[in-house]
Amino acid sequence: MRKVVVRTALGGLLAAGALVAVGVQSSVASLPGTGKPAVVIGDKNFAEENILGALYSQALKAQGYSVTLKDNIGTSEITWKALVAGQINLYPEYTGTLLSAIAGVTKNPTSATAAYSQAAAYAAKHGFTLLKATPFYDSDALAALASYAKKNHLTKISDLKKLGTKVTLGAAPEFATRFEGLLGLKADYGINPTFKPIAIGLSYTALDSGKVDVQDVFTTDGQLATAGKYVILADPKHVFGYQNVAPVVSTKVLAKEGPAFAATLNKVDALLTFNAIQQLNKAVSIDQQTPAAVAAAFLKANGLG
Amino acid sequence: MSAALRFILRDGQVPGAGPLPSLIHLTLSTLAVSGIGIGIALVVALPIGIGLGHLHRGSFIAINIGNLWRSLPSLAVLAIAVAFLGLGLVNVEAALIVLAVPPIVTNAYVAVDGVDRDLVDAARGMGMTQWEVLARVELPLSLPLIFAGIRTAAVFVVATTTISALAGYSGTLGDVINNETSYRTYGVLGGAICVALLALTVEVVLAGVQRALTPRGLLRGTSGRPL
Amino acid sequence: MLIAAGGPVIPDFNTGAFACERANPLFCFDWFSRNWGGVLWPALREHVLLTVVAVAIGFAISSVLAILAYRRRWLERPIVAVTLVLYTIPSIALFELLVPIRGLGLSIRSAEVALVSYTLLILFRNILTGLRAVPEEVLDAARGMGMSSRQLLWRVELPLALPAIVAGLRIATVTVISLATIAPLIGVQSLGTPIFAAIGNNLFKTELIAAGGLAVALGLFADGAFVLAQRALTPWTRAR
Numbered sequence: 001m002r003k004v005v006v007r008t009a010l011g012g013l014l015a016a017g018a019l020v021a022v023g024v025q026s027s028v029a030s031l032p033g034t035g036k037p038a039v040v041i042g043d044k045n046f047a048e049e050n051i052l053g054a055l056y057s058q059a060l061k062a063q064g065y066s067v068t069l070k071d072n073i074g075t076s077e078i079t080w081k082a083l084v085a086g087q088i089n090l091y092p093e094y095t096g097t098l099l100s101a102i103a104g105v106t107k108n109p110t111s112a113t114a115a116y117s118q119a120a121a122y123a124a125k126h127g128f129t130l131l132k133a134t135p136f137y138d139s140d141a142l143a144a145l146a147s148y149a150k151k152n153h154l155t156k157i158s159d160l161k162k163l164g165t166k167v168t169l170g171a172a173p174e175f176a177t178r179f180e181g182l183l184g185l186k187a188d189y190g191i192n193p194t195f196k197p198i199a200i201g202l203s204y205t206a207l208d209s210g211k212v213d214v215q216d217v218f219t220t221d222g223q224l225a226t227a228g229k230y231v232i233l234a235d236p237k238h239v240f241g242y243q244n245v246a247p248v249v250s251t252k253v254l255a256k257e258g259p260a261f262a263a264t265l266n267k268v269d270a271l272l273t274f275n276a277i278q279q280l281n282k283a284v285s286i287d288q289q290t291p292a293a294v295a296a297a298f299l300k301a302n303g304l305g
Numbered sequence: 306m307s308a309a310l311r312f313i314l315r316d317g318q319v320p321g322a323g324p325l326p327s328l329i330h331l332t333l334s335t336l337a338v339s340g341i342g343i344g345i346a347l348v349v350a351l352p353i354g355i356g357l358g359h360l361h362r363g364s365f366i367a368i369n370i371g372n373l374w375r376s377l378p379s380l381a382v383l384a385i386a387v388a389f390l391g392l393g394l395v396n397v398e399a400a401l402i403v404l405a406v407p408p409i410v411t412n413a414y415v416a417v418d419g420v421d422r423d424l425v426d427a428a429r430g431m432g433m434t435q436w437e438v439l440a441r442v443e444l445p446l447s448l449p450l451i452f453a454g455i456r457t458a459a460v461f462v463v464a465t466t467t468i469s470a471l472a473g474y475s476g477t478l479g480d481v482i483n484n485e486t487s488y489r490t491y492g493v494l495g496g497a498i499c500v501a502l503l504a505l506t507v508e509v510v511l512a513g514v515q516r517a518l519t520p521r522g523l524l525r526g527t528s529g530r531p532l
Numbered sequence: 533m534l535i536a537a538g539g540p541v542i543p544d545f546n547t548g549a550f551a552c553e554r555a556n557p558l559f560c561f562d563w564f565s566r567n568w569g570g571v572l573w574p575a576l577r578e579h580v581l582l583t584v585v586a587v588a589i590g591f592a593i594s595s596v597l598a599i600l601a602y603r604r605r606w607l608e609r610p611i612v613a614v615t616l617v618l619y620t621i622p623s624i625a626l627f628e629l630l631v632p633i634r635g636l637g638l639s640i641r642s643a644e645v646a647l648v649s650y651t652l653l654i655l656f657r658n659i660l661t662g663l664r665a666v667p668e669e670v671l672d673a674a675r676g677m678g679m680s681s682r683q684l685l686w687r688v689e690l691p692l693a694l695p696a697i698v699a700g701l702r703i704a705t706v707t708v709i710s711l712a713t714i715a716p717l718i719g720v721q722s723l724g725t726p727i728f729a730a731i732g733n734n735l736f737k738t739e740l741i742a743a744g745g746l747a748v749a750l751g752l753f754a755d756g757a758f759v760l761a762q763r764a765l766t767p768w769t770r771a772r
Contacts, residue, residue, distance in 0.1 A: 174486040199473035201732030271540035287550035301543040376751030378713040381744030464622030497628035
């Protein structure tokens with residue numbers, strides 16, 4: 001009698017276990033990323049890249065993908081080398097930077113779409129695919145304190161011509177040798193400022209302290225979200241080029257991960273308008289929040305977290 | 306590698322990148338910044354080290370300041386100097402001086418303190434004043450070790466001066482290493498070669514001076530670095 | 533390029549809670565405790581790992597070189613010359629010079645080779661000095677007892693050289709801890725990572741002080757640990 005009871009109990013347990021297992025399986029199996037090979041995402045060594053890396057890895061993880069994030073790898077050159085060496089499979093890159101710093105192109109593309117297609121072509125030649133680009137572009141821009149701009153009636157870059165060498169322009173040392181930098185500004189706008197090398201990370205310190213009159217900044221900097229403090233000088237000739245962000249991913253890895261992989265990343269990138277990325281940058285650069293926390297809040301608010 | 310050497314021979318120019326600062330200019334600038342730092346550090350540190358050694362006082366501080374110094378990462382000291390004093394030559398020099406003083410003090414102290422007491426007593430016995438003992442007995446015998454400390458500090462300061470580029474200061478050979486975008490990979494390598502050669506040259510020159518200053522009887526190849 | 537219909541939802545990000553960070557004073561304790569697990573502790577861990585590996589390998593190499601030079605005096609000068617050159621090359625340059633070498637590249641291997649190079653001179657010198665400082669009478673007595681060359685080395689010479697060896701390890705370790713902060717230059721993580729990040733973020737002082745302070749604290753801790761080790765291992769010497 002007892003043997004029968006035990007057997008039935010065991011049988012019931014097994015059946016229940018199987019049901020649970022099947023139930024678990026089906027809910028896990030419904031996530032597109034399950035079972036796909038692991039992916040390593042990298043990002044460069046500044047806040048906006050850290051945010052993008054966090055956004056991508058968290059969004060993919062929410063879809064069941066197995067993702068490792070290698071944060072803060074280094075400069076563009078180092079990160080690209082890591083991609084080529086296979087240490088990472090994907091990282092967010094700026095179309096203009098891919099062309100100028102990696103591909104060594106010296107001629108400015110004429111539009112954002114041209115920049116994208118040229119960058120995509122270069123990437124494809126090396127075995128990489130560019131996914132869809134963000135609406136925001138993070139190009140260089142020249143900023144001045146609102147008070148300085150008002151005093152000198154500055155609204156566009158060509159307005160600096162009249163100040164000659166009296167105006168100090170601060171920018172990273174490499175700015176002086178770039179066509180989307182000082183060389184292009186001098187050629188296209190005829191300006192001739194006194195150049196002062198200022199490390200990128202010290203831009204706003206230099207500008208706020210008056211060490212420079214005009215500073216090279218980035219259009220999505222969190223500091224620019226403070227209304228009325230800085231004036232961005234207009235660049236109608238697009239000397240600063242086009243810098244939308246698109247994930248660069250190994251084509252082979254992309255094929256193995258399935259269509260939902262690219263679709264997820266494209267959904268994330270579609271959300272990144274100017275305002276969105278500026279607010280994200282502000283939370284990280286000014287409030288010193290972690291990119292991971294900020295990315296999580298953003299994805300959650302938009303149903304992707 | 307050959308591209309790096311050609312880059313050096315071109316005085317640091319990269320084709321197609323517009324005019325870049327001359328490598329020679331950057332080297333001289335690095336030497337100048339380092340020189341000012343060492344110079345001021347010598348003026349501050351030598352009197353303290355020699356004085357304490359002569360008086361046989363303050364051994365704890367003099368020796369442990371050398372240990373504390375070794376624990377200070379140059380990059381952190383530079384970055385903190387820039388954070389609190391702002392970017393500029395004066396502030397970078399402040400960091401360099403802070404970093405150069407300890408090894409000079411420690412070596413000067415150990416050198417003067419360690420002069421054979423019998424010799425000092427004999428000199429006193431001959432009627433020399435404190436100052437004469439210092440100038441005519443202690444200092445000549447301490448010179449090798451003092452100079453070894455100066456040598457250590459000098460090479461260290463040259464290295465730290467190049468690191469200042471990472472902390473945002475422009476105008477040294479470190480700029481080349483920190484700017485792969487403009488200089489490209491081979492340029493960065495060329496810059497690194499220049500930095501290495503500069504440091505080695507400083508070391509060799511100062512080693513030669515040290516040898517020249519060592520009284521013949523002491524020429525034993527003292528290493529001199531403080532333990 | 534795509535634009536989501538209606539635009540994204542931008543959450544509040546709880547900006548009110550970060551007043552201290554915005555003001556960028558000397559030190560925001562909140563930031564420190566919030567970022568310990570995610571930023572500072574991983575950096576510290578990597579830093580310790582880099583240091584331990586570098587000193588261990590450096591010690592192994594230097595010991596072999598020192599024992600060789602102890603037996604054959606003529607080896608000392610060339611070894612000192614090579615290790616001195618390595619020691620003199622500024623860290624920022626040595627890290628970069630190793631990158632093009634096949635097998636090294638932008639990896640932790642380059643960082644380790646560079647850090648090991650900085651330990652060789654001091655460890656070689658100190659181990660050799662320690663071995664040479666063993667009194668002749670002691671060696672004679674041991675030989676008289678019938679010890680072989682090998683037994684002599686392991687049972688007499690090395691133990692008596694311990695004070696100098698430990699002193700060398702002390703200096704080498706602290707030096708490596710200090711230099712490992714440059715590693716992020718070639719993409720290797722260490723306590724330098726938050727320092728570089730703070731520099732790139734308009735000089736966020738809390739992060740600078742936290743990471744720099746941790747590096748200094750780590751150095752002082754290692755220094756102190758070796759002093760204690762020296763006292764414990766060599767009870768017959770009076771520590772200064």
